[in-house]
Amino acid sequence: MAIAGQLPADTDRVLVSVNPIAGRGSARRSVERLQDALAAHAIGCEVETDLSAIATRAAAMWQQGRLRAVVGAGGDGTVNELLNRLSPGIPLVMLPQGTENLLAKYLHTGRKPDEVAEIIRLGHFVCLDAGRAVGNPLDGEGPPRERLFLLMVSCGFDAEVIVRLHEDRTGPITHWSYVKPILRAMRSYKYPELRVAGETGDSGEGGSVCLAARWVFLFNLPCYAWGLKFAPFAVGTDGLLDLCTFRRGGVFRAAWYLQALLRQRHGNLADCTRSRVAELRVESSQPVYYQLDGEPGGRLPLSVDVVPRRATLLVPPQWRDRAAEEKAA
Numbered sequence: 001m002a003i004a005g006q007l008p009a010d011t012d013r014v015l016v017s018v019n020p021i022a023g024r025g026s027a028r029r030s031v032e033r034l035q036d037a038l039a040a041h042a043i044g045c046e047v048e049t050d051l052s053a054i055a056t057r058a059a060a061m062w063q064q065g066r067l068r069a070v071v072g073a074g075g076d077g078t079v080n081e082l083l084n085r086l087s088p089g090i091p092l093v094m095l096p097q098g099t100e101n102l103l104a105k106y107l108h109t110g111r112k113p114d115e116v117a118e119i120i121r122l123g124h125f126v127c128l129d130a131g132r133a134v135g136n137p138l139d140g141e142g143p144p145r146e147r148l149f150l151l152m153v154s155c156g157f158d159a160e161v162i163v164r165l166h167e168d169r170t171g172p173i174t175h176w177s178y179v180k181p182i183l184r185a186m187r188s189y190k191y192p193e194l195r196v197a198g199e200t201g202d203s204g205e206g207g208s209v210c211l212a213a214r215w216v217f218l219f220n221l222p223c224y225a226w227g228l229k230f231a232p233f234a235v236g237t238d239g240l241l242d243l244c245t246f247r248r249g250g251v252f253r254a255a256w257y258l259q260a261l262l263r264q265r266h267g268n269l270a271d272c273t274r275s276r277v278a279e280l281r282v283e284s285s286q287p288v289y290y291q292l293d294g295e296p297g298g299r300l301p302l303s304v305d306v307v308p309r310r311a312t313l314l315v316p317p318q319w320r321d322r323a324a325e326e327k328a329a
Contacts, residue, residue: 003237003309004320007091007123011068013061014038014120016047017054017082019074019097027073027097030113034071034095037117043068055085062090069093069120069314075173076102076151080293083130083148083311091125093314099173100294102151102223107315124320128236130310131220135290135302138163149292150236150311151223153304155194155216155282157254159291160185166296191249192288194300198280201240209275214249215257216282218242218304225294228261231274239308240276247271279305 035045048054061067069091072078075098096104096111130148164181191214200207219231219242231242246257260266283301290297
């Protein structure tokens with residue numbers, strides 16, 4: 001499939017996946033408004049909450065040549081789950097209902113049902129790379145499992161926070177939901193050493209990276225919570241991932257790194273290493289979690305590489321043109 005294009009006009013069915021936790025009542029009302037907006041354009045809409053049923057129904061509609069898009073009504077975790085369940089090539093679009101909605105902000109798809117309906121009607125798409133992560137389950141038991149991600153993967157303190165957050169989750173997540181798990185992690189996390197090794201793609205030349213760190217972040221797209229820009233130049237069409245690591249641990253060192261990030265000076269720190277990699281492996285002698293797109297991933301060791309053009313996403317026309325220009329450059 002081309003890096004960007006437009007869907008055939010005769011694809012006239014949409015399947016909506018509603019996360020029963022994220023958004024709840026507001027999600028239901030947004031989906032109803034989306035259905036009304038699509039009906040005005042003679043596009044049929046089915047709603048489903050069961051992810052297994054979504055995958056089965058989407059595959060059947062895709063084979064029939066009728067499926068225009070699968071809509072993820074939820075947050076970034078909803079889109080991540082759909083990416084991992086749907087067949088390659090099936091177009092995805094987000095109806096934001098989460099806290100950060102990083103992917104929707106990056107793609108400029110908007111929050112309003114009418115805006116999303118117009119994007120679906122126009123049918124412009126881009127094909128972005130996905131990261132592929134293979135690591136141990138959260139409980140450390142059983143064989144490694146493979147998961148795709150669109151935004152980023154990280155190992156260490158922030159993954160510890162994400163795991164604690166989801167252990168206590170009972171409803172929609174807000175920014176305040178992070179306070180308790182952050183404070184708990186600050187009191188108990190030991191910042192174990194993370195051993196990082198991989199193959200780089202800097203300047204089109206082969207190379208390797210081998211280092212020790214306490215924080216590891218790996219980006220497919222330049223998106224992170226609270227607008228922090230670890231890798232502002234990450235591009236989802238280059239077949240590479242942008243690595244950012246920090247060498248030292250501790251609360252005071254974390255504050256130092258944060259202020260440098262906010263001023264976009266972290267690349268100048270002797271403690272910070274940045275590189276572009278085609279594949280990476282992260283290990284530790286201690287139990288350490290990793291997270292994918294803001295969702296619990298598992299435990300180290302972790303191996304990551306890139307699946308080119310794995311995700312087909314509906315976007316505004318100007319974003320499609322931008323993606324084509326980035327690829328040409």
